């Protein structure tokens with residue numbers, strides 16, 4: 001049966017479908033959920049499988065726009081890919097085996113991780129390649145990755161250190177010594193990927209950050225040595241001639257799980273289990289911070305998949321949340337979770353202080369600004385500088401106003417944080433650009449509905 005819809009109604013529907021309106025807090029719940037595959041691991045798996053010889057397979061790859069952009073870029077570089085319902089298959093091109101046309105353009109969409117890591121693999125590109133991205137990514141800094149990759153011998157043209165970027169690789173890549181001072185896993189990983197195809201050893205001194213690439217290299221038997229020092233790692237990577245194809249199971253994403261952990265902490269009489277989450281210690285800053293603030297969180301069923309630690313996370317509501325003077329040593333391991341952590345600080349007793357966080361303003365949107373904007377709209381007092389925020393918590397916080405969130409550069413984490421704030425604190429919220437969740441967590445709203453049921 002066909003239903004005739006007038007053009008005006010259709011437009012209204014489309015506009016309506018782009019935003020979400022929430023008017024009610026969530027009721028108590030006791031649920032167990034499974035979150036989609038980890039984004040950092042999904043992108044790394046695809047890039048490394050493209051360098052292997054033979055067919056590699058992954059289970060539970062995240063099917064979000066950032067991953068589809070990764071697969072599309074690899075396809076443009078001549079890599080054969082089959083994305084099936086449960087498995088993704090990549091027919092690897094081998095080391096330095098990309099085949100592509102002159103003047104190829106790769107669209108990396110919204111993904112900083114893809115944009116920066118793929119440049120590492122292109123340090124050896126024989127022909128020029130142009131990298132473009134969406135509005136948000138085009139505002140972000142690429143000098144941080146261009147500088148070290150130039151040392152290998154690649155040539156770059158960029159728009160003042162931003163996208164679009166043109167890279168022309170070198171047939172004679174030099175080994176480099178590189179010091180990574182920001183704690184950026186993207187910069188470290190780009191250099192590690194470039195090092196795969198040099199003529200010797202690349203040495204990196206890196207401020208500690210997520211170490212998925214190091215774990216992957218060990219799993220793939222790529223010659224790598226990591227010496228752990230107090231706050232940094234000394235990493236040595238040797239070139240390889242061949243990587244054997246490999247199968248991989250991608251665990252669930254702790255950054256996506258964090259939204260539901262916080263929803264549970266802030267809700268009344270609720271409990272939640274999130275199954276099979278990657279709890280690599282370079283990613284669990286959020287758990288440590290929430291526990292310091294009084295949250296009740298436990299890991300159960302610990303396992304190791306291909307070198308990565310996995311567990312089920314158990315969390316329950318917390319009545320007496322304490323403010324935190326957040327140790328800066330947690331900053332890199334919680335870097336993607338601060339927006340959602342700020343909501344817990346809003347309900348904690350006392351003033352919370354988070355500092356040395358200038359990197360937060362380098363993300364999909366300036367997140368320190370958005371964090372304080374959301375809190376201010378909720379009636380929470382904040383004091384914000386370029387790299388810090390003080391949050392004046394209120395254990396009895398309730399919102400009864402109308403709040404509209406829009407023009408936030410479609411930052412998926414601003415959208416999801418706003419939805420959690422609405423469900424936890426009340427008020428009438430209109431959050432625009434619902435499609436922003438497609439970049440990292442397409443089933444976010446579906447899981448909210450599962451929890452509500």
Ligand code: S3P
Nearest residue numbers: 040113183184185186187335336
């Ligand atoms: C990522 C590293 C982090 C993080 C991003 C994913 C990665 O970025 O914010 O979401 O997968 O390597 P930086 O390396 O810029 O800190």
